[in-house]
Amino acid sequence: MSEYVNVVEIFGENVFNDAVMQARLPKKVYKELKQTMEEGKELTLEIADVVAHEMKEWAIEKGATHYSHWFQPLTGVTAEKHDAFITAPKPDGKVLMSFSGKELIKGEPDASSFPSGGLRATFEARGYTAWDCTSPAFVRQDAAGATLCIPTAFCSYTGEALDQKTPLLRSMEAINKEALRLIRLFGNTTSKKVTPSVGAEQEYFLVDAAKFMKRKDLIYTGRTLFGAMPPKGQELDDHYFGTIRQKIAGYMKDVNEELWKLGVSSKTQHNEVAPAQHELAPIYAPANIAVDHNQIIMQTLKRVARKHGLKCILHEKPFAGVNGSGKHDNWSLVTDDGINLLEPGKTPHENVQFLLVLSCILKAVDRHADLLRESASDVGNDHRLGANEAPPAIISIYLGEQLEDVVEQLVSTGTADHSLKGGRLMTGVRTLPDLAKDATDRNRTSPFAFTGNKFEFRMVGSQDSVAAPNIVLNTIVAEAFQEACKILENAEDFDVAVHDLIKTNCAEHQRIIFNGNGYSDAWVEEAKRRGLPNIRSMVDAIPALTTEKSIAMFEHFHVFTKTELESRTEVKYETYAKEINVEARAMIDIAAKQIIPAVIKYAKHLADAIISIQTIPGMDVSVETELLKETTKLLRESQTALKTLQEKTEAASLIENNERQARYYHDEVNAAMEALRKPIDQLEMIVDKEMWPMPSYGDLMFEV
Ligand code: ADP
Numbered sequence: 001m002s003e004y005v006n007v008v009e010i011f012g013e014n015v016f017n018d019a020v021m022q023a024r025l026p027k028k029v030y031k032e033l034k035q036t037m038e039e040g041k042e043l044t045l046e047i048a049d050v051v052a053h054e055m056k057e058w059a060i061e062k063g064a065t066h067y068s069h070w071f072q073p074l075t076g077v078t079a080e081k082h083d084a085f086i087t088a089p090k091p092d093g094k095v096l097m098s099f100s101g102k103e104l105i106k107g108e109p110d111a112s113s114f115p116s117g118g119l120r121a122t123f124e125a126r127g128y129t130a131w132d133c134t135s136p137a138f139v140r141q142d143a144a145g146a147t148l149c150i151p152t153a154f155c156s157y158t159g160e161a162l163d164q165k166t167p168l169l170r171s172m173e174a175i176n177k178e179a180l181r182l183i184r185l186f187g188n189t190t191s192k193k194v195t196p197s198v199g200a201e202q203e204y205f206l207v208d209a210a211k212f213m214k215r216k217d218l219i220y221t222g223r224t225l226f227g228a229m230p231p232k233g234q235e236l237d238d239h240y241f242g243t244i245r246q247k248i249a250g251y252m253k254d255v256n257e258e259l260w261k262l263g264v265s266s267k268t269q270h271n272e273v274a275p276a277q278h279e280l281a282p283i284y285a286p287a288n289i290a291v292d293h294n295q296i297i298m299q300t301l302k303r304v305a306r307k308h309g310l311k312c313i314l315h316e317k318p319f320a321g322v323n324g325s326g327k328h329d330n331w332s333l334v335t336d337d338g339i340n341l342l343e344p345g346k347t348p349h350e351n352v353q354f355l356l357v358l359s360c361i362l363k364a365v366d367r368h369a370d371l372l373r374e375s376a377s378d379v380g381n382d383h384r385l386g387a388n389e390a391p392p393a394i395i396s397i398y399l400g401e402q403l404e405d406v407v408e409q410l411v412s413t414g415t416a417d418h419s420l421k422g423g424r425l426m427t428g429v430r431t432l433p434d435l436a437k438d439a440t441d442r443n444r445t446s447p448f449a450f451t452g453n454k455f456e457f458r459m460v461g462s463q464d465s466v467a468a469p470n471i472v473l474n475t476i477v478a479e480a481f482q483e484a485c486k487i488l489e490n491a492e493d494f495d496v497a498v499h500d501l502i503k504t505n506c507a508e509h510q511r512i513i514f515n516g517n518g519y520s521d522a523w524v525e526e527a528k529r530r531g532l533p534n535i536r537s538m539v540d541a542i543p544a545l546t547t548e549k550s551i552a553m554f555e556h557f558h559v560f561t562k563t564e565l566e567s568r569t570e571v572k573y574e575t576y577a578k579e580i581n582v583e584a585r586a587m588i589d590i591a592a593k594q595i596i597p598a599v600i601k602y603a604k605h606l607a608d609a610i611i612s613i614q615t616i617p618g619m620d621v622s623v624e625t626e627l628l629k630e631t632t633k634l635l636r637e638s639q640t641a642l643k644t645l646q647e648k649t650e651a652a653s654l655i656e657n658n659e660r661q662a663r664y665y666h667d668e669v670n671a672a673m674e675a676l677r678k679p680i681d682q683l684e685m686i687v688d689k690e691m692w693p694m695p696s697y698g699d700l701m702f703e704v
């Protein structure tokens with residue numbers, strides 16, 4: 001048996017959290033820092049110096065030799081630069097360990113190589129990182145020793161955001177302001193703050209590290225570019241929620257311990273639908289911390305895999321033919337005194353504040369469906385959204401029977417006078433307790449589902465940051481709240497006005513509600529009739545960022561400037577083009593240098609067999625001949641497709657305009673890649689397994 005772990009003891013042991021601050025900081029300093037964290041009061045350098053000193057002492061006790069501003073540029077992953085705590089040697093040749101307030105609150109990495117979408121020319125490479133004191137610093141232990149990581153925002157010399165965190169924090173301020181305004185209208189005078197709470201469920205695949213290293217497609221692109229389906233896929237549903245195998249269980253145990261030490265409340269783990277696919281969910285936290293924690297989770301999943309001889313794959317679609325991976329972004333609004341604005345209570349029809357909040361969310365999501373869709377787009381996610389897999393690319397909201405019924409009552413009669421009840425769940429077995437049933441069932445196919453006291457946005461890709469979706473959610477809902485507050489603050493009769501507003505919002509935006517099967521073709525037709533956008537790819541989604549309505553809203557709430565939105569648009573097109581380019585080149589490389597030579601060897605092997613068998617009188621070589629014919633035919637097809645792919649990739653690389661280039665990769669290069677994959681996957685089914693130059697899907701998914 002493995003050694004006993006005291007979870008309570010290890011939880012947060014590597015985090016400079018509130019308990020540590022209370023214990024270590026002078027009272028006055030602690031109080032001022034708390035004010036900065038909670039009320040956004042400016043931090044003086046004097047206070048920062050004291051905090052920095054204590055942070056350093058604490059980190060050194062944990063074995064840290066370096067500190068690092070840890071930030072989230074527009075690459076989708078985190079970035080860091082490590083500095084040792086040491087000062088210049090003294091005359092006696094010794095050094096001191098030091099860390100100043102200035103070093104804590106501001107850093108200046110040479111940031112010229114991060115994507116900025118034209119925001120900076122390389123000769124103006126200055127970028128600044130600024131401490132986000134609302135997300136706690138932590139000490140990370142790895143092969144580099146121990147490092148004090150300080151979560152920071154990342155901006156240009158002129159103050160434009162170059163990262164995910166800055167706009168996220170801005171959007172949290174926007175929703176806080178408007179939500180507070182809204183609850184004041186309902187007589188709440190005590191709550192001081194409203195925070196978007198986020199719980200991001202993370203899906204991932206685990207494969208054997210040695211086999212992974214034999215696949216250049218996985219190494220270069222994180223997904224398989226070739227691969228025939230094994231005899232068995234996910235059709236038996238025997239992996240989903242199945243018993244976790246010992247090797248994987250040992251891995252999960254290590255992941256959990258690492259995460260708990262870092263204060264990440266890893267809570268749920270299970271096998272997912274596809275073979276070798278798993279999921280991890282933490283307990284929800286304030287949006288910016290949840291975003292940071294999700295990055296820590298992704299890094300930890302990868303790092304710990306190495307120790308277990310495994311590779312963790314976070315790509316949205318590592319294997320064609322089985323489910324890909326996503327990330328469910330659970331979102332709600334919670335006050336500092338614990339009131340969840342999305343809690344309907346037992347009788348939602350009477351809960352006017354809840355109905356107003358809900359109707360505002362309907363309005364926000366309907367009006368900005370394109371932005372929400374865009375926020376979930378990344379290159380890998382194109383294989384899921386709008387392809388043959390869940391969730392669909394059309395944004396709709398699932399409310400469940402109970403709430404849909406309330407909305408229906410409001411729209412048709414102007415008042416809602418009852419709420420459907422959940423009742424008892426009768427199992428029919430006397431020894432089982434009868435359970436109280438939720439008033440609402442679940443709908444797995446909806447991209448945006450109400451799940452009791454939160455919304456669950458299910459479109460996000462597994463390797464993407466959850467920052468973007470939450471920036472959009474916070475801002476679009478802030479906008480709808482603000483519009484509501486403007487009307488209600490000036491109303492002569494509040495009760496009548498709020499009633500009318502809820503009804504109007506519901507009536508005008510009811511089209512976004514869909515409780516049926518989101519995977520069906522009928523829904524695609526129905527959504528079209530309703531005028532809901534069906535945006536099939538990342539390249540088609542990007543323009544949503546810079547529409548007039550998007551710019552007006554983001555500027556109004558000081559979340560993005562027009563320039564920032566334009567720069568993000570450029571970064572996205574560039575990223576798309578670059579990633580597809582890498583995939584295309586990896587395919588060319590693998591096909592030309594590994595697969596085609598292997599197929600030629602196999603063809604020769606067949607030809608040799610035919611010749612030698614024929615020397616024996618009366619022998620039948622029809623099977624060998626048939627295989628050889630089939631092989632050479634597919635080889636010809638492969639070679640032709642390879643040439644086309646080479647030409648298209650070459651042509652793509654010459655296009656200068658980012659948008660046009662991304663479109664060309666999307667329309668032309670993707671198609672050429674598919675055309676190459678097809679004959680090669682057929683060849684894999686023919687060629688002797690011993691001669692195929694890489695592990696198969698079956699080897700990867702079933703022999704972990
Ligand atoms: P489900 O089964 O609906 O997916 P879970 O209880 O497993 O729900 O929770 C999934 C994720 O949602 C977890 O990360 C959880 O912490 C988070 N979550 C639960 N309640 C809320 C809430 N009120 N706001 C935001 N996230 C929440």
Ligand code: MG
Nearest residue numbers: 201328330456
């Ligand atoms: Mg869920």
